[in-house]
Amino acid sequence: MDKFGWEGNRIRLVPIDIEKHMEIGYRWINDPDVTERLIAGDVPVTLVGQREWYEFASKPNDKNIVFAIETLEGQYIGNSGLHGIDTRHGFAESGTLIGEKSVWGQGYGTEASMVRAYYAFEVLGLRYLHSGYIGINEGSRKMQMRVGYEVVGTMKDAYWKRGAYHDKTITQLTRERWLEVSGGKRVYEPLNF
Numbered sequence: 001m002d003k004f005g006w007e008g009n010r011i012r013l014v015p016i017d018i019e020k021h022m023e024i025g026y027r028w029i030n031d032p033d034v035t036e037r038l039i040a041g042d043v044p045v046t047l048v049g050q051r052e053w054y055e056f057a058s059k060p061n062d063k064n065i066v067f068a069i070e071t072l073e074g075q076y077i078g079n080s081g082l083h084g085i086d087t088r089h090g091f092a093e094s095g096t097l098i099g100e101k102s103v104w105g106q107g108y109g110t111e112a113s114m115v116r117a118y119y120a121f122e123v124l125g126l127r128y129l130h131s132g133y134i135g136i137n138e139g140s141r142k143m144q145m146r147v148g149y150e151v152v153g154t155m156k157d158a159y160w161k162r163g164a165y166h167d168k169t170i171t172q173l174t175r176e177r178w179l180e181v182s183g184g185k186r187v188y189e190p191l192n193f
């Protein structure tokens with residue numbers, strides 16, 4: 001089959017395909033390593049629950065857009081979402097999961113977020129994205145800073161995670177900042193923080 005989707009240097013954002021993606025995602029979301037620094041997770045996700053999520057994510061929905069992240073070779077490595085899309089105010093909440101542990105720390109999350117930012121600002125015409133991470137999520141912090149997200153606030157001791165309360169950092173990526181960082185391109189050299 002011909003390749004399709006929003007393409008970066010090494011990844012594509014493609015539509016969710018239940019047949020191809022669901023069982024792999026089911027393993028990720030039940031893996032304590034994958035959810036170690038996620039606000040979500042830590043409750044068992046059944047196949048029934050997982051099917052519901054993948055069905056939701058694969059139905060046409062202009063308020064919630066979820067892409068599967070695949071390498072250019074077609075390996076499913078994660079999900080990338082724009083949630084609660086608000087066209088009146090021009091924003092969405094962005095979220096990323098790289099579930100394939102063997103590719104962590106190789107720039108795939110950064111690249112997927114960059115392609116998604118292009119899609120959000122240039123294709124959907126949004127003004128800003130907001131996101132967040134808990135204090136222990138250094139990977140998420142670095143990834144977001146490289147794409148151009150800026151810290152706009154902190155919720156103290158917001159979440160209980162595996163034995164302690166953690167702050168939640170709230171971030172925002174404006175279209176202007178993204179243009180500054182990326183030059184309006186889908187693929188760019190990430191900033192080094």
Ligand SMILES: CC(C)(COP(=O)(O)OP(=O)(O)OC[C@H]1O[C@@H](n2cnc3c(N)ncnc32)[C@H](O)[C@@H]1OP(=O)(O)O)[C@@H](O)C(=O)NCCC(=O)NCCS
Nearest residue numbers: 037097098104105106107108109110133138139140142143
């Ligand atoms: C967080 C996440 C999205 C980052 O994606 P990634 O592809 O692994 O990260 P990238 O390689 O693009 O780059 C981010 C930087 O953070 C570093 N990094 C990634 N994971 C890290 C970790 N667990 N601890 C410390 N640094 C980490 C990377 O090494 C890289 O820095 P470097 O280039 O200086 O080495 C991904 O690891 C992931 O989904 N993890 C599990 C779920 C999760 O926490 N999702 C985010 C929810 S807010």
